[in-house]
Amino acid sequence: MRRKGPIGPSGATMSQEPLPPGPFDELSWPSKLTARVVSQEDPCRIHGYAVEEDLARHYSLGEVMLLALTGRIPSEEEGAFFEAVLLRLGPVTVAEAPVHAAMIARSAGSKPQGTLMVGLVGLVEQARHLVISHSALLEAFDATSHGEPWPPGFEARCESDRAVGIALEACWPRAWPPAPPLRDLRREAALLFCLAACGLTKDWQLETALVAVRLPILAAEVHSAPLCRVTELPLNLPPFEYEDPHDH
Amino acid sequence: MTTDEKSLRTNLAHAGWRDHILRGWSLFRHLIGSTSFWNLWSLALGGPKLSRSDELVLDALAVSSSAADPRLPPMKVIRLLGSYGGVMAAVAGGLAYQEEASIGTWTAGAAARDLADLATAMAEVPDGGSGPPGEAVALVLDSWRALGRRPAGFGVPARNVDERVVGLRPCLQALGRCEAPFWRLAEEVERCLTKRRPAPLNIAGAAAAACLDLGFKPRQICVLTIAFAQHSFVGNALEGAAAAPEILRRLPTSAVDYRGPPPRRSPRSLASDPDAP
Numbered sequence: 001m002r003r004k005g006p007i008g009p010s011g012a013t014m015s016q017e018p019l020p021p022g023p024f025d026e027l028s029w030p031s032k033l034t035a036r037v038v039s040q041e042d043p044c045r046i047h048g049y050a051v052e053e054d055l056a057r058h059y060s061l062g063e064v065m066l067l068a069l070t071g072r073i074p075s076e077e078e079g080a081f082f083e084a085v086l087l088r089l090g091p092v093t094v095a096e097a098p099v100h101a102a103m104i105a106r107s108a109g110s111k112p113q114g115t116l117m118v119g120l121v122g123l124v125e126q127a128r129h130l131v132i133s134h135s136a137l138l139e140a141f142d143a144t145s146h147g148e149p150w151p152p153g154f155e156a157r158c159e160s161d162r163a164v165g166i167a168l169e170a171c172w173p174r175a176w177p178p179a180p181p182l183r184d185l186r187r188e189a190a191l192l193f194c195l196a197a198c199g200l201t202k203d204w205q206l207e208t209a210l211v212a213v214r215l216p217i218l219a220a221e222v223h224s225a226p227l228c229r230v231t232e233l234p235l236n237l238p239p240f241e242y243e244d245p246h247d248h
Numbered sequence: 249m250t251t252d253e254k255s256l257r258t259n260l261a262h263a264g265w266r267d268h269i270l271r272g273w274s275l276f277r278h279l280i281g282s283t284s285f286w287n288l289w290s291l292a293l294g295g296p297k298l299s300r301s302d303e304l305v306l307d308a309l310a311v312s313s314s315a316a317d318p319r320l321p322p323m324k325v326i327r328l329l330g331s332y333g334g335v336m337a338a339v340a341g342g343l344a345y346q347e348e349a350s351i352g353t354w355t356a357g358a359a360a361r362d363l364a365d366l367a368t369a370m371a372e373v374p375d376g377g378s379g380p381p382g383e384a385v386a387l388v389l390d391s392w393r394a395l396g397r398r399p400a401g402f403g404v405p406a407r408n409v410d411e412r413v414v415g416l417r418p419c420l421q422a423l424g425r426c427e428a429p430f431w432r433l434a435e436e437v438e439r440c441l442t443k444r445r446p447a448p449l450n451i452a453g454a455a456a457a458a459c460l461d462l463g464f465k466p467r468q469i470c471v472l473t474i475a476f477a478q479h480s481f482v483g484n485a486l487e488g489a490a491a492a493p494e495i496l497r498r499l500p501t502s503a504v505d506y507r508g509p510p511p512r513r514s515p516r517s518l519a520s521d522p523d524a525p
Contacts, residue, residue, distance in 0.1 A: 027406055050511070054514050059516070242259075245272050
C-alpha cells in the first residue's frame with residue numbers, strides 16, 4: 001500500500017514512500033472465525049441438531065432458546081417450565097426506563113431501528129441490573145437447592161409474590177429434585193431462581209433470556225402509541241431540579 | 249408524587265427560552281466566543297478549568313491515541329455494524345462495549361484509578377518519602393503483586409514500547425508536563441515493573457497520568473478519553489456505512505471453522521421416526 005494524499009492536514013507535503021509496516025503486515029493472524037454453536041453448512045444446525053428436520057418439527061421457540069443458551073436439549077416438562085417462567089418475566093411497562101427511553105426516541109423522529117436499538121440497550125442494562133441485584137441469591141443456588149434457607153433480602157413482600165411462587169412450585173418439573181419454597185421469595189427472585197434451575201446459571205445466559213422475552217413487548221408498546229410531538233411527552237416526569245454548582 | 253420526594257437534582261444544565269445554562273454558566277453571556285471545545289467537555293464532566301497549555305496536552309493525547317485502522321477493536325466492531333449502512337448504530341456499538349472493557353477508551357480510566365490508588369497507598373507507606381526514589385512505589389507494587397493486582401496502563405502486545413507514548417512524550421516535555429506528579433509516578437511504575445519483565449507505559453497509562461495531572465478524576469477520565477477516540481469512531485462509521493460492504497455482512501462459509509457438537513438427533517425426532525437418517 002502507498003499513501004495517496006500528497007498534502008497533509010498541516011499543509012506539509014507527504015512523501016509517496018511506502019506505508020510503514022505494522023502489526024497487520026508482519027504478524028500472523030488467524031484466517032478463520034470459529035463457530036461452536038451454529039453450523040452454517042446445509043442443513044443449518046444448532047448445537048448439532050438440524051433446524052429444519054428436527055428442531056422446527058419437534059420443539060417450541062422457548063425450548064430452542066433453552067437449548068441455544070445451555071447446549072442441552074430440554075424435556076417437554078423442562079421446556080414448559082422454562083416458558084412458564086419466561087412468560088412471567090416478559091411484561092415490561094412504559095413506566096420502566098427501556099420503554100420510556102424508546103418512546104422518547106420514537107417521538108423525536110427516530111426510525112424503527114433507532115427506537116428498537118434504544119429499547120434494546122435499555123433492556124440489556126435493565127437485565128444486567130436485575131441479575132446483579134440478585135447475585136447473592138444466584139450465588140447461593142446450590143446451597144438453597146439442597147434445602148439451605150434463602151439468603152436474606154429476597155423475601156416475599158405480598159400475596160401476589162406468594163401466588164407466583166405457588167404457581168411455579170406447581171409446574172416445577174417432576175424429574176428434578178423437589179422444588180424449594182419459592183412462595184417465600186419475592187416475584188423476581190423466584191423467577192430468576194427458576195431460570196437458574198433451568199440451567200441458566202451464568203449472567204450472560206440470564207440477561208439474554210430476559211432481553212429476548214422483553215424485546216417484542218417493548219417494541220409493541222412503543223409502536224402502539226400514535227406518533228406525538230415531543231412537547232406532548234411528559235418530559236418533566238419525574239421532575240428535574242437544577243442547582244447551580246456555584247452556589248455550593 | 250411530591251416534588252421534594254421525587255425530583256432529581258442536576259448541576260449540569262438548564263434549558264431556558266433565551267439562553268441555556270451549563271454548570272452555572274450562561275451559554276451566550278459567558279461561554280460563547282471564549283470557551284474551547286475541551287473546556288466545554290471539562291465543564292460537562294465537572295472537571296477543572298483548562299488553560300491553553302492544558303488544551304494542548306489534550307490535543308496531543310487525542311492525536312497520539314488516535315488508532316483509526318478499521319482492523320483494530322473497537323473500529324472493527326464499528327465497521328461490522330456499519331456494513332448495513334447505518335452510521336449512528338455503528339458508533340453506538342463502538343461505544344457500547346467500552347464500559348470496563350480491557351481494550352478501548354475505558355482502559356485509561358482504569359489506569360487513572362490505579363495511579364490514584366498508588367499515590368494514596370504511597371502516602372501511607374511508613375517513611376515512604378525518606379528512602380531512595382522509587383522505594384515507596386516498589387513497596388506498594390510488591391504488596392499489590394501479593395494480592396494479584398497489577399496496575400493498568402503498562403505493557404503493550406507484540407512490541408517493546410508503545411509508539412504512541414514515544415510520540416507523545418516530547419510533546420508533553422515541550423509543554424512542561426513530564427515533571428508533573430502523576431507523570432513522574434507513571435514513569436517510576438514503569439521502571440519498577442520493568443525490573444521484573446518489560447512493562448512499558450502504554451497510551452492508556454500515559455493518558456491517565458497526563459489527565460490526572462490536569463486535575464481530572466479517574467471516573468471523569470474514563471469518559472474524557474471517549475473524546476480522544478470520537479474522530480476514529482465517526483470516521484470508521486461514515487466510511488464503513490457508505491461502503492456497506494457485503495463481505496462484512498456475511499463472511500463466506502469457507503471463512504468459518506465449526507468446532508461444536510457433531511450432527512445428532514433429538515430425543516423427540518428419534519421417537520417420532522427411529523429409522524430416519
